[in-house]
Amino acid sequence: MAQLRENWGTRFGFIMATAGSAVGLGNIWKFPYMAGEEGGGAFLMIYLGFILLFGLALMLAELLIGRTTQRNPVGAFRHLAGGAWPLVGMLGIVTAFVVLSYYIVVAGWTLAYIALSAEGASHSSDGAVVKQVFEDFVGDPVAPLACAALFMTLVAAVVAGGIGSGIERTSKLFMPVLFLLLLILVVRAVTLPGAGEGIAFYLKPDWSKVGADTFVGAIGQAFFSLSLGLGALITYGSYMRRHDNLAADAGMIAGLDTMVAVLAGLVILPAVFAAGVAPDQGAGLTFITLPTVFAQMPAGQLFATLFFVLLAIAALTSAVSLLEVVVTYLKDEHDMTRVRATVAAASITFLLGIPSSLSMGLWSGFTINGQDLLTFADQFATTVLMPGGAFFTAIFVGWVLGPRAVAALTLDGTHRVPGTGLWLFLLRFVCPLGILWIALSGLGVV
Ligand code: PHE
Numbered sequence: 527m528a529q530l531r532e533n534w535g536t537r538f539g540f541i542m543a544t545a546g547s548a549v550g551l552g553n554i555w556k557f558p559y560m561a562g563e564e565g566g567g568a569f570l571m572i573y574l575g576f577i578l579l580f581g582l583a584l585m586l587a588e589l590l591i592g593r594t595t596q597r598n599p600v601g602a603f604r605h606l607a608g609g610a611w612p613l614v615g616m617l618g619i620v621t622a623f624v625v626l627s628y629y630i631v632v633a634g635w636t637l638a639y640i641a642l643s644a645e646g647a648s649h650s651s652d653g654a655v656v657k658q659v660f661e662d663f664v665g666d667p668v669a670p671l672a673c674a675a676l677f678m679t680l681v682a683a684v685v686a687g688g689i690g691s692g693i694e695r696t697s698k699l700f701m702p703v704l705f706l707l708l709l710i711l712v713v714r715a716v717t718l719p720g721a722g723e724g725i726a727f728y729l730k731p732d733w734s735k736v737g738a739d740t741f742v743g744a745i746g747q748a749f750f751s752l753s754l755g756l757g758a759l760i761t762y763g764s765y766m767r768r769h770d771n772l773a774a775d776a777g778m779i780a781g782l783d784t785m786v787a788v789l790a791g792l793v794i795l796p797a798v799f800a801a802g803v804a805p806d807q808g809a810g811l812t813f814i815t816l817p818t819v820f821a822q823m824p825a826g827q828l829f830a831t832l833f834f835v836l837l838a839i840a841a842l843t844s845a846v847s848l849l850e851v852v853v854t855y856l857k858d859e860h861d862m863t864r865v866r867a868t869v870a871a872a873s874i875t876f877l878l879g880i881p882s883s884l885s886m887g888l889w890s891g892f893t894i895n896g897q898d899l900l901t902f903a904d905q906f907a908t909t910v911l912m913p914g915g916a917f918f919t920a921i922f923v924g925w926v927l928g929p930r931a932v933a934a935l936t937l938d939g940t941h942r943v944p945g946t947g948l949w950l951f952l953l954r955f956v957c958p959l960g961i962l963w964i965a966l967s968g969l970g971v972v
């Protein structure tokens with residue numbers, strides 16, 4: 527702890543890095559298919575409600591813990607309160623490991639799909655052919671693992687470079703590219719003949735599809751998408767300078783994240799409708815449905831390749847933040863150098879990811895609750911671990927810190943931050959009760 531802590535170089539850099547964490551597979555792979563399954567516009571409205579009710583307040587809470595303590599999640603809780611609270615930080619570190627282990631598997635698929643799309647292997651308007659390409663690829667015991675290893679190596683290379691010259695520099699370069707690619711794809715999708723139906727489906731609420739599951743799904747998605755509940759934002763916040771303005775930045779990051787999710791839906795659903803494919807294909811939507819859609823549009827092979835580049839970039843900057851949670855922890859608490867911590871954490875993560883990868887092929891017979899290991903790990907992390915972390919973080923900042931949190935946020939009243947009373951109210955009551963209610967209804971108790 528004695529050595530000088532690294533810092534973000536500029537506010538723009540911090541915002542790009544943190545938006546890079548938030549914008550990921552969650553926005554582009556998961557959000558559109560969830561919206562497709564759970565009532566289109568209805569899901570969108572519920573999701574937006576959760577971002578406003580829970581997401582923003584929690585995002586601010588996590589960034590504040592980091593900025594105030596300048597420590598990793600475990601050290602931060604210990605510094606602020608001690609007792610059993612550092613366990614919440616520890617839960618975050620474990621959750622980051624779990625999420626990263628399957629995240630690199632899906633991210634590895636996106637790398638493979640850049641190549642498969644560019645060379646045209648997955649370029650067919652025959653759904654059965656494309657499905658076979660996907661199943662052959664993910665079912666292979668070696669190729670997907672090699673892709674995951676490659677992806678993990680790229681992530682480790684960025685993290686080993688440090689906060690400024692690794693993470694910040696990469697994000698400042700890649701995030702603008704991501705926005706540009708996304709805009710190109712939106713224009714392509716909404717101008718396809720027949721896209722109107724998809725736009726209507728996406729924006730018009732279908733409340734008949736909404737049930738308890740929709741709410742559980744939407745809140746899990748909101749946490750996942752904003753990178754909440756596992757200390758990623760505590761970690762990124764810990765590299766801010768103490769006087770940086772938090773509230774405006776949090777609003778901007780949440781806004782960018784939501785915009786990308788909404789725009790990704792606007793790429794995928796209109797394109798899917800224009801091609802006459804059903805939108806409720808679940809997790810396979812991106813890898814199975816979309817290639818058939820691209821195959822039917824002019825210059826589709828090019829747009830398909832661009833799409834998977836977009837997805838890989840989004841996944842990279844998110845995975846970087848997950849690995850950084852573990853690396854910052856090892857660095858702060860166990861006195862490891864950044865490079866050693868990165869190599870150790872990346873290697874262990876890769877090993878942890880092997881079962882998820884094999885669960886698509888060799889080990890597909892092994893299920894928990896009827897789900898393959900990858901789906902189970904994702905489900906467990908997004909509906910149990912992350913909301914759990916968020917629950918305790920809300921209680922901690924709302925009740926344990928309370929007025930101290932407001933003082934820290936406003937730098938003892940020297941910064942004007944509007945709505946601090948509302949913020950505390952959301953953290954004290956709305957977030958914990960909301961999460962509890964969702965968890966109980968997910969378990970079928972209420
Ligand atoms: N927010 C990222 C996404 O949407 C995933 C993530 C979760 C990253 C938690 C960091 C921490 O894909």
